[in-house]
Each structure stands twice: as C-alpha cells, then as structure tokens.
Amino acid sequence: MKKKKKNENSSKIFLGHDHGVCFGDAITQIEDYFIKKKLQLTPLRRKVFEILIEDHKPLGAYEILEKLGKTGFSSSPPIAYRVLDFLIEHGFVHKVQGLNGFIACSNPNHSHFPTFVICRKCEKVAEVSEEKSGLNLPSPEISNFKIEKTTIELTGICSTCENAEIR
Amino acid sequence: MKKKKKNENSSKIFLGHDHGVCFGDAITQIEDYFIKKKLQLTPLRRKVFEILIEDHKPLGAYEILEKLGKTGFSSSPPIAYRVLDFLIEHGFVHKVQGLNGFIACSNPNHSHFPTFVICRKCEKVAEVSEEKSGLNLPSPEISNFKIEKTTIELTGICSTCENAEIR
DNA sequence: AGTTAGTGTGTTATGTTATAACATGTAATG
DNA sequence: CATTACATGTTATAACATAACACACTAACT
Ligand SMILES: [Zn+2]
Ligand SMILES: [Zn+2]
Ligand SMILES: [Zn+2]
Ligand SMILES: [Zn+2]
DSSP, X not given: OOOSOXXXXXXXXXXXXXXXXXXXXXXXXXXXXXXXXXXXXXHHHHHHHHHHHHHOSOXXXXXXXXXXXXXXXXXXXXXXXXXXXXXXXXXXEEEEGGGTEEEEOSSOSSOOOOEEEEETTTOOEXXXXXXXXXXXXXXXXXXXXXXXXXXXXEEEEOHHHHHHSOO | OOTTOTTTTSOGGGOOOOHHHHHHHHHHHHHHHHHHTTOOOOXXXXXXXXXXXXXXXXXXXXXXXXXXXHTTXXXXXXXXXXXXXXXXXXXXXXXXXXXXXXXXXXXXXXXXXXXXXXXXXXXXXEEEOHHHHTBOOOOGGGTTSEEEEEEEEEXXXXXXXXXXXXX
C-alpha cells in the first residue's frame, strides 16, 4: 500500500473532488446567504451561479451568455455583467483577471483575499485561501494603505504538466 | 523638530521623487540592458518607453498610441501592443491588469514578482518589490507549482485619501 | 552579387471584452 | 395609487486586443 507515492502529494490544490457534493453545498450556501441578507436569488442569478459552479473553471462573460441563451434567458451582454458584478460583490464569484474569466468561489463564508493558481498548459485554475497561500497581507511597508480588494494570480505550470513534459 | 510626525511616515510607497533623475536613470538602464543583450533599442521602442517613464503611471495602449501619433509614429494598435509585449518580456514595463494599463517598471535589474498598490481614489499606483511587499512566494501548499509569472495588485485607499475623507 | 532568414515596422480588418443609456415590469412603502 | 427600489431587457457603442499580410533592412551564407 505504499506504492505510487511520488506524484500523489504534488499540487494538492489541483486535485479532483466529489462534484455532486460540491455543487449541492454551493447552492445551499448561496441560498442561505441570500435569505440571511434578504437578497433575491432570482432565477437569472441562480442560473448564472449554477453555470459557473457546474464547470467550476473560469468562463468568459460571453460563454455564460451563450449558456443563458440556451436556457431561455436573454443573452445580451449587460445581463451577464450585471449579475456577475452582483455575485462578485457578495463573494460568490471571482474574476480571474489573467483570463478575463469568472469563476465560482470555492469557499464563500470566508474572509477573502484569494489567490488563484493557474496552469498555463492544462489551464486548470485553483483558488487558494488566504491562510494557505503563504501571502501575508499587508506588510509593514504598505500598512498605511487600506486594502479593499486584491488580485493575486500565480501563473505557471502545475506538477502534472511539468512531469509530463519531455525534456 | 518633532512636530508633524503623524502623517509623514504614512504610505511611503506613494511618495514623490526627483523625476529628472528617475527618468535619466531609467533610460540609462534600458540602454545598458539592450546593449548587453544585443537587442535593438529602436526609436519606436525608446519612444514608447519614454512615454511610460515620463508619466510613470499606467497608460492604456490607446493613450500610448495617441502620443505616438503626435510624434510621427504610426498609431495603429498592433504597433503599441507589439512594443509593449517586447518591453514587458524584458522587464521594463508591467501590465496593470486591474486598469488595463501599462507602466514602466520602477526597478528593472531585479528578480521580479512585483506588487502593485493602487489607490482607487487618487488613482496613484506604486510598484512594490517582492522583498518589501511581505508576500512570500511560494507557500508549501503550492510548492509543486512552478510559478512563471505573478499578478499581484492591491486596490484600496491610500492614507492621504483616507485622511482627506470626511467621516 | 544573389539568395535566404531574421527582425522590426506598417496597414487593414476583425475579434473580444465591457459599459452607457434607456425601457419595462414588478413588488414593497407610505 | 403615487413613489421608490430593484431586477431584467434592449440597443448601441466603447474600450481593449489580435490576426494576417506587406514591406523594408540587415546579416550571413553560396
Ligand atoms: Zn473565493
Ligand atoms: Zn497543468
Ligand atoms: Zn518592476
Ligand atoms: Zn489616494
């Protein structure tokens, strides 16, 4: 039972998971949050969030629009951008700047300066929480600056792709 | 001599400087680098770099193009983007993702995972070096991931603007 | 000299991402 | 039932970025 250890603990952050559970949990979380905050989880908002959580990889606004169109919603750009802004504001979606994409948060109910780790080869994207990223904000040097929002994205190559590369 | 201490050491990163020196140094640095690497610091490349270092705040590609046009260069988009890509590749320019802007590096000849600190009110942007940012990459959690490029941008409000706000 | 390859710039056209401005519908408030 | 707030819809356009091709210049070989 101790075989094949070598690659098992590399890049845990990119590991798979039970997506049925993941999806269900996420829906429950957003429902609870919206009730608590007396916000409307409308069919459109729910649908956008579902689209994102289904894939849970970054999607472009126009990809989302296309999927919306296929389910009977309007697919003009402001529809997507407005809902996305709203979901971002409430911490259920993040924008991945480097990809002009939007992704469902992998852990809402959380103080939130997330790091995104992006493999440029397999294009997997992992959200790493503040505590685990090793990024300690803020430093003394910038301590007088009041951080409201962070964009932290690490692009490179994951261990799976690295190992697969012919050298 | 101990008066007015309170605000003096806030947000040093946004402090002013002797821009004549700054500009001259930057030009010298890029000249030296290009010679050493046997690259061509053509009039166009030099001009783009000068435009950026003159303001040393982020400019959009189309703003740069406008300035290029006024000095006799072509001002069609690929001109700017190509030169910017080249200067970025060699570490003399950075892209500020959150602003779709480009800014001259404040310290080339440097291992380079810079942090940008952006005041959303006065729109000042400061580049903080790796060592000073307090961001220690990578963490154990992501140590199997080979980081090639980082985007680290902290948006918020600087102490000057903070103090100016009526509460 | 003539050919070839590499590099830098120019041009046209088009693709992609995002927002402005205005219109409509619906529900809660007074 | 007017007023307000909010959610969605629509049209048009702005802002950002790249593809594809053309041409000039230099260096290096044949
Ligand atoms: Zn998150
Ligand atoms: Zn990968
Ligand atoms: Zn820099
Ligand atoms: Zn400020």
